[in-house]
Amino acid sequence: MPLDQIHEGGIATVLSIGGGRQLRSRLAALGLLPGTPLEVIQNSGHGPFIVGVRGSRIVIGRGMASRIEVE
Amino acid sequence: MPNPQKRVLKIAVAGNPNAGKTTLFNNLTGARQRVGNYSGVTVEVMEGTLQRGDLEMHIIDLPGTYSLTAFSEEELVARDFLLHENPDLVIDVVDASNLERNLYLTTELLEFGVPLIVVLNMSDTAQDRGIFIDVQKLSEELGAQVVPAVGNRNRGTAELLDAIVHWDAHAAELPGPAGKCRAAGPGVTSLVAVETGGHPAEWIDYGEKVEPALAEIAQHVPPRDHRRWLTVKLLEEDAEAMNELPDPNAREAVAAVAARFGEDTGADADTLIPSGRYHFIEQLVGFVSRVVPQRERTRTDRIDRVVLHTIWGVPIFLTLMFFVFTATFALGNPFMGMIESGFDWLGRTISGFWPVGAASPLKSLIVDGIIGGVGGVLIFLPNIVLLFLAIAVLEGTGYMARAAIVMDRFMSKVGLHGKSFIPLLIGFGCTVPAIMATRTLETRRDRLITMMVLPLMSCGARLPIYALMIPAFFPTQWQGPVLWIVYVVGIVLALAMARLLRATVFRGETTPMLMELPPYRLPTPVSLLVQMWTRAWLYLQKAGTVILGAAVILWFLTFYPKPPADMPIDPVHPKMETTTFSEMPDGGAKQSIALQYSVAGRVGRMLEPVLRPLGFDWRINTALLGAIAAKEVFVAQIGIVFAVEEADENSEDLRSQLRALYSPLVGLCIMIFALISTPCIATFAITRQESGSIGWALAQAWGLTALAWLFTFAVHQVGLLMGWGG
Ligand SMILES: Nc1nc2c(ncn2[C@@H]2O[C@H](COP(=O)(O)OP(=O)(O)OP(=O)(O)O)[C@@H](O)[C@H]2O)c(=O)[nH]1
Numbered sequence: 001m002p003l004d005q006i007h008e009g010g011i012a013t014v015l016s017i018g019g020g021r022q023l024r025s026r027l028a029a030l031g032l033l034p035g036t037p038l039e040v041i042q043n044s045g046h047g048p049f050i051v052g053v054r055g056s057r058i059v060i061g062r063g064m065a066s067r068i069e070v071e
Numbered sequence: 072m073p074n075p076q077k078r079v080l081k082i083a084v085a086g087n088p089n090a091g092k093t094t095l096f097n098n099l100t101g102a103r104q105r106v107g108n109y110s111g112v113t114v115e116v117m118e119g120t121l122q123r124g125d126l127e128m129h130i131i132d133l134p135g136t137y138s139l140t141a142f143s144e145e146e147l148v149a150r151d152f153l154l155h156e157n158p159d160l161v162i163d164v165v166d167a168s169n170l171e172r173n174l175y176l177t178t179e180l181l182e183f184g185v186p187l188i189v190v191l192n193m194s195d196t197a198q199d200r201g202i203f204i205d206v207q208k209l210s211e212e213l214g215a216q217v218v219p220a221v222g223n224r225n226r227g228t229a230e231l232l233d234a235i236v237h238w239d240a241h242a243a244e245l246p247g248p249a250g251k252c253r254a255a256g257p258g259v260t261s262l263v264a265v266e267t268g269g270h271p272a273e274w275i276d277y278g279e280k281v282e283p284a285l286a287e288i289a290q291h292v293p294p295r296d297h298r299r300w301l302t303v304k305l306l307e308e309d310a311e312a313m314n315e316l317p318d319p320n321a322r323e324a325v326a327a328v329a330a331r332f333g334e335d336t337g338a339d340a341d342t343l344i345p346s347g348r349y350h351f352i353e354q355l356v357g358f359v360s361r362v363v364p365q366r367e368r369t370r371t372d373r374i375d376r377v378v379l380h381t382i383w384g385v386p387i388f389l390t391l392m393f394f395v396f397t398a399t400f401a402l403g404n405p406f407m408g409m410i411e412s413g414f415d416w417l418g419r420t421i422s423g424f425w426p427v428g429a430a431s432p433l434k435s436l437i438v439d440g441i442i443g444g445v446g447g448v449l450i451f452l453p454n455i456v457l458l459f460l461a462i463a464v465l466e467g468t469g470y471m472a473r474a475a476i477v478m479d480r481f482m483s484k485v486g487l488h489g490k491s492f493i494p495l496l497i498g499f500g501c502t503v504p505a506i507m508a509t510r511t512l513e514t515r516r517d518r519l520i521t522m523m524v525l526p527l528m529s530c531g532a533r534l535p536i537y538a539l540m541i542p543a544f545f546p547t548q549w550q551g552p553v554l555w556i557v558y559v560v561g562i563v564l565a566l567a568m569a570r571l572l573r574a575t576v577f578r579g580e581t582t583p584m585l586m587e588l589p590p591y592r593l594p595t596p597v598s599l600l601v602q603m604w605t606r607a608w609l610y611l612q613k614a615g616t617v618i619l620g621a622a623v624i625l626w627f628l629t630f631y632p633k634p635p636a637d638m639p640i641d642p643v644h645p646k647m648e649t650t651t652f653s654e655m656p657d658g659g660a661k662q663s664i665a666l667q668y669s670v671a672g673r674v675g676r677m678l679e680p681v682l683r684p685l686g687f688d689w690r691i692n693t694a695l696l697g698a699i700a701a702k703e704v705f706v707a708q709i710g711i712v713f714a715v716e717e718a719d720e721n722s723e724d725l726r727s728q729l730r731a732l733y734s735p736l737v738g739l740c741i742m743i744f745a746l747i748s749t750p751c752i753a754t755f756a757i758t759r760q761e762s763g764s765i766g767w768a769l770a771q772a773w774g775l776t777a778l779a780w781l782f783t784f785a786v787h788q789v790g791l792l793m794g795w796g797g
């Protein structure tokens with residue numbers, strides 16, 4: 001399911017990342033790749049969407065989060 | 072005589088954003104470059120030198136980058152430096168509390184084949200998080216010296232210097248640049264390098280899918296520096312890497328291999344390669360470090376829960392801003408009074424050298440021009456210092472990045488993303504570094520829009536204007552709110568203009584938000600004071616140079632030419648006789664006529680038809696013209712005009728003179744116009760440099776001036792209708 005559907009505190013693993021290669025390699029440089037485990041730190045209504053990846057906190061736009069498939 | 076023994080080493084400091092590179096650079100060189108707890112503080116290459124025995128080290132601080140693939144201007148700066156400037160040695164600053172992500176760049180640098188010393192910075196934070204790293208093991212695995220450090224407490228600096236000297240001593244014994252990266256501490260050899268048959272640059276085995284394709288590409292890459300790295304980048308179809316291949320046939324062949332790779336394997340090279348790197352890193356980190364799991368949520372997450380709240384985030388931000396600006400004002404006032412009386416005393420003392428009542432141009436130049444002008448600006452030093460302190464706190468704690476996220480909602484409404492808000496906030500200090508900071512934005516469109524509207528964020532140099540005007544026209548309880556309103560008008564106009572530009576000149580898709588959130592840190596008092604002082608010192612230097620120069624010039628323009636003695640003066644009453652200038656009695660009327668005869672008076676008068684509808688007279692007009700040199704000059708010129716105009720020596724202070732001449736509405740209009748209109752010359756120059764064309768700088772200057780006129784006109788006219796003009 002898309003990442004933005006995961007509730008706060010939820011833990012998931014990235015399956016695939018949609019969108020262009022530019023986006024993929026930017027996320028890769030930040031450590032977010034297929035197979036990477038992540039934790040949703042903040043996800044409420046229209047507020048910011050924050051995930052924890054490899055020990056750092058990353059803010060992701062909602063549009064982008066909806067293109068990341070996780071399980 | 073040149074020392075034949077002297078050797079020069081070019082050492083680059085590279086690493087992820089916010090890893091502490093500049094902190095370390097400052098520690099090494101004694102420089103005072105900006106540091107701050109968010110990504111993208113450093114956006115250009117900074118150099119400092121350091122002497123150690125016969126070794127001269129040129130240390131170069133680079134902007135932070137997550138990888139050697141550049142997405143934004145400042146990352147490009149870092150990558151281009153590493154690629155084209157051939158540093159002898161790279162100090163790779165790694166955030167030890169975030170090892171995996173930070174080692175990604177390290178693997179790329181190793182693949183790049185440049186000699187490395189790895190600094191494990193933020194060792195304190197790592198320890199707090201229960202992360203323990205075996206430095207010796209890491210050093211063995213990487214084949215490079217590893218130095219633990221705590222940059223903000225200046226720990227590890229001496230060890231780093233020793234490591235550099237050690238590397239230097241051993242590098243000379245090793246052949247070729249590739250060999251240098253095996254010069255790892257005494258008795259340490261790289262296991263990996265030995266296993267790969269002495270090719271330390273061939274680090275990571277990307278597996279059976281990728282390696283054959285890499286081998287095929289390598290055939291088309293001529294032997295050169297960074298060959299392995301380039302080969303990998305070529306498979307990733309990196310456009311910049313392609314430009315490194317001179318032979319068009321080779322380029323075609325490489326493109327064919329890369330295209331075939333996707334079809335054959337059904338996977339993307341730009342996913343497989345980073346995966347290969349992270350796979351290697353995960354193993355390495357597992358081998359060299361031990362984590363005692365910390366279950367509870369970190370303090371940072373808890374604070375963010377409040378500060379980034381969907382509903383409360385924005386009010387918290389606005390309240391903080393209100394607090395910052397009013398505190399700047401309220402706390403600064405007592406000190407301001409002290410400096411003011413200091414300059415008063417100085418002026419009186421100097422006047423005392425001349426006989427009473429004597430009209431000496433030199434006395435007037437010193438007392439009215441220099442003390443009235445420069446002194447008038449320096450009075451506001453306490454406010455400026457406090458403002459800079461507040462900004463240093465915002466930057467040092469990490470709230471800066473949060474403000475960007477809170478404002479993201481508004482920013483996306485105008486078609487930008489929250490990251491653009493960081494340069495805007497820096498603009499509260501000074502527009503020039505803020506325009507530099509737009510380098511962190513990824514698209515040129517976002518950069519240009521942000522640059523164009525940036526001068527609307529009221530900079531520190533405009534604060535003296537408000538600090539002069541507000542107490543002159545508004546009762547104490549209104550002073551804070553009025554100041555805040557001026558700042559908010561700037562923010563709102565900036566957003567509105569960005570929206571307008573986005574809908575007209577810069578149409579297109581929005582770039583998605585993606586940003587790292589730094590953990591909150593408590594800045595050390597010393598670092599805050601250093602930051603504050605460095606910026607305050609710049610303000611003082613500016614007062615001693617640009618402002619002083621402008622004040623002297625403006626004094627001349629305001630004082631000369633003098634009306635000829637026999638200039639006929641029209642009678643005030645029709646019944647009275649026409650007199651001449653010299654026959655007039657000394658006093659206000661005579662001074663006023665002299666002023667109107669001067670260059671400044673005439674220029675100011677010429678502008679009156681244009682600026683009269685905003686409520687300005689010629690005095691204000693000349694001061695506004697002066698503000699183009701630097702915004703504070705406005706205050707200096709107002710000081711000069713009123714000092715020259717003073718009928719007698721002991722007239723009231725400047726503020727009561729202003730109050731006598733203008734209504735509070737005009738006072739407000741002056742502030743608004745000064746806020747919006749033409750940015751100073753320094754802003755013009757930096758906009759030209761960063762946008763790459765004088766056209767944008769001109770568009771910015773004229774556009775903002777037109778906006779200033781329209782907006783101030785509206786405020787003034789509406790104010791008059793409402794009956795506030797009295
Ligand atoms: N706790 C801790 N904080 C540190 C350490 N070193 C630096 N800092 C802080 O970390 C923040 C980032 O430091 P900078 O030197 O600006 O980082 P940078 O790598 O130059 O960042 P960019 O220029 O944005 O790439 C600042 O707030 C420093 O005070 C350290 O060893 N421990």
Ligand SMILES: [Mg+2]
Nearest residue numbers: 092093112113
């Ligand atoms: Mg820096």
